[in-house]
Amino acid sequence: xxxxxxxxxxxxxxxxxxxxxxxxxxxxxxxxxxxxxxxxxxxxxxxxxxxxxxxxxxxxxxxxxxxxxxxxxxxxxxxxxxxxxxxxxxxxxxxxxxxxxxxxxxxxxxxxxxxxxxxxxxxxxxxxxxxxxxxxxxxxxxxxxxxxxxxxxxxxxxxxxxxxxxxxxxxxxxxxxxxxxxxxxxxxxxxxxxxxxxxxxxxxxxxxxxxxxxxxxxxxxxxxxxxxxxxxxxxxxxxxxxxxxxxxxxxxxxxxxxxxxxxxxxxxxxxxxxxxxxxxxxxxxxxxxxxxxxxxxxxxxxxxxxxxxxxxxxxxxxxxxxxxxxxxxxxxxxxxxxxxxxxxxxxxxxxxxxxxxxxxxxxxxxxxxxxxxxxxxxxxxxxxxxxxxxxxxxxxxxxxxxxxxxxxxxx
Numbered sequence: 001x002x003x004x005x006x007x008x009x010x011x012x013x014x015x016x017x018x019x020x021x022x023x024x025x026x027x028x029x030x031x032x033x034x035x036x037x038x039x040x041x042x043x044x045x046x047x048x049x050x051x052x053x054x055x056x057x058x059x060x061x062x063x064x065x066x067x068x069x070x071x072x073x074x075x076x077x078x079x080x081x082x083x084x085x086x087x088x089x090x091x092x093x094x095x096x097x098x099x100x101x102x103x104x105x106x107x108x109x110x111x112x113x114x115x116x117x118x119x120x121x122x123x124x125x126x127x128x129x130x131x132x133x134x135x136x137x138x139x140x141x142x143x144x145x146x147x148x149x150x151x152x153x154x155x156x157x158x159x160x161x162x163x164x165x166x167x168x169x170x171x172x173x174x175x176x177x178x179x180x181x182x183x184x185x186x187x188x189x190x191x192x193x194x195x196x197x198x199x200x201x202x203x204x205x206x207x208x209x210x211x212x213x214x215x216x217x218x219x220x221x222x223x224x225x226x227x228x229x230x231x232x233x234x235x236x237x238x239x240x241x242x243x244x245x246x247x248x249x250x251x252x253x254x255x256x257x258x259x260x261x262x263x264x265x266x267x268x269x270x271x272x273x274x275x276x277x278x279x280x281x282x283x284x285x286x287x288x289x290x291x292x293x294x295x296x297x298x299x300x301x302x303x304x305x306x307x308x309x310x311x312x313x314x315x316x317x318x319x320x321x322x323x324x325x326x327x328x329x330x331x332x333x334x335x336x337x338x339x340x341x342x343x344x345x346x347x348x349x350x351x352x353x354x355x356x357x358x359x360x361x362x363x364x365x366x367x368x369x370x371x372x373x374x375x376x377x378x379x380x381x382x383x384x385x386x387x388x389x390x391x392x393x394x395x396x397x398x399x400x401x402x403x404x405x406x407x408x409x410x411x
Contacts, residue, residue, distance in 0.1 A: 001061050008183070009176040010050060016167045017058065024065055035136040038164055039067065042109075043143040045169025048224030051143045052107065054167075059103035062139055069137075072102025078111030078144075082120030089123050093130055093138065101137035110148030113155050114368075124155055131162040145219070171215045172222050177208045180223055184230050185255070195255045203260040206305045207233070210261075213313075219378075233259055265342045266299020274337035287331055290318075291338065298342065316344060329383070336381030346379035354385050 001021055005014060020039065027034050039062065043051040052075075062068045074092060081089055096102050106112075112120035131140055142163065144152065153159050172180070182199045197203045211229055214220045221228070237259040244250040269275065279288060294314075301311035316339060320328045332350055339345040353373060360366045373382065 001057075004054065004057050004061075007050065007053075008179050009172050010054070010169065013050075013054060013167055013169060016165070017054075017061075020165065021061070021065075024067065028065070034067075038131065038135050038162060040131060040140040040163040041142070041165040041167060042149060042163050043141065043167050043169060044146050044149045046145065046171055046220045046222055048220075048222030048226070049169035049171065050223065051169055052105070054169075055103075055105045055141045055143065058141065059105075059139065062103070067136075068101060068103065068139060070096075070100035070102040072096055072099055073105065074102065075105045075107065077107050078109045078114070078120060081106065081123045082112055082114070082118075084123075085119045086122050086126045089126060089130075093134070096138055097134070101134070103139045103141060105141045105143070107143045109142035110144045110152045113152050121155065128156060128158055128162065171220050172226075174205075174208050174212045177212065177223070177226050178204055180226055181208060181230060184227065188234075189253065192253045193255060194251075194253055196257050196260070202306070202308070203257050206261050209305075236262065261305070262343055264299060264302050266295055266302065269295040269298065269338075269342045272338050272341035274334045274341055278331065278334040278338070281327065281330075284327065284331065291335070295342075298344070329385075332381060332383045339381070345381070350381045350383055351377050352383045352385055 001017070004010075004017060007014075024034070041058065043055060045051060056073060059068070059073050060071070063071050074096060076092070092104065096104065112124045114120060127140070130138075134140075140163070142149075142152070146168075178200055181204060185193050185195065185199065195201065195204065207229060208226075211225055214225075233255065237255055240256070240259060241250050241252060275291065278284070278291070294316075297312060297314055304311050318335070320332065322328055329352070336345065336350045340347060351373075357373065358366060358370050360369050
């Protein structure tokens with residue numbers, strides 16, 4: 001529990017876990033048995049908020065205070081259990097029972113009720129009985145996104161009584177993310193790395209604020225996304241140092257402004273190979289003007305960030321209108337690669353779909369198809385072809401707000 005209390009943020013999580021600790025401490029002083037009280041728990045929140053870490057520490061705490069006899073910690077996922085079926089979960093529980101119990105952590109538990117995993121519901125029905133039978137022997141921890149966990153609960157009203165504790169993991173604030181970034185830098189370089197502008201200065205603030213723009217949406221990456229950002233910072237530093245060593249002996253233990261937030265994109269964007277290819281194409285004057293305007297805007301935003309002002313937000317989604325053979329697919333691919341080159345997308349890959357790929361024949365299938373397509377195109381360019389006068393066009397446009405890539409509608 002002390003380790004949990006020292007973690008950055010997670011104040012709501014800490015408060016709820018202290019409540020569980022208070023209950024256990026009280027009944028142990030009273031010498032009252034809680035053998036019939038379930039301590040199963042659901043952890044709800046976006047990725048990177050520490051759910052898996054807390055699950056492990058919660059299990060260790062229950063072992064340390066004598067609630068669980070075994071330190072066994074088994075980790076699996078809803079999709080894996082659904083795939084293995086009832087026989088698979090039976091085997092897991094039998095093995096754990098044989099070794100004295102322990103903790104079973106089921107990540108992405110909502111996958112048990114997903115429409116594609118027909119065996120998942122059978123597994124969950126079986127688990128309902130096991131939750132009751134194994135009180136005091138096995139603690140079950142379930143984890144997942146907020147909305148999906150709600151549907152998980154809807155499978156059977158008995159789940160809430162058998163899993164009495166539900167803990168919400170809020171997204172990290174910018175201040176908390178900056179503290180985590182500082183910890184990453186200190187830990188990786190053993191305190192030797194200097195940071196231009198200071199560890200909590202302007203440039204680290206800009207980097208974290210950019211990351212934080214995705215906060216509030218489902219799937220915001222939190223500490224996991226921050227770690228990816230930190231790796232990118234180190235990669236930029238390595239590239240810079242490699243070039244500078246050709247001329248002298250640069251400081252290996254300095255993170256510069258450009259390492260942290262990248263160079264001014266308005267200066268580097270015109271050097272994009274994909275932009276040069278597009279600029280060489282005949283015609284397409286409106287397309288080229290639109291991209292030049294985008295270059296100007298990202299340069300302005302870079303300067304606004306350095307001045308401590310909010311950047312101007314602009315959608316990157318586009319509607320391409322034109323007859324067949326006018327280059328819409330070619331331009332879409334180049335557009336995606338340009339966005340990747342200037343750092344607005346993590347992946348310049350173009351994925352081509354039609355409205356038929358979204359629409360299903362069964363109830364709820366269209367929603368599942370849409371979510372699956374969006375999940376597979378995070379950081380990419382999704383081209384929806386042959387839209388024409390399709391009646392679902394407005395629906396696709398409304399979906400853009402939750403997409404983490406770029407949509408291009410072709411008509």
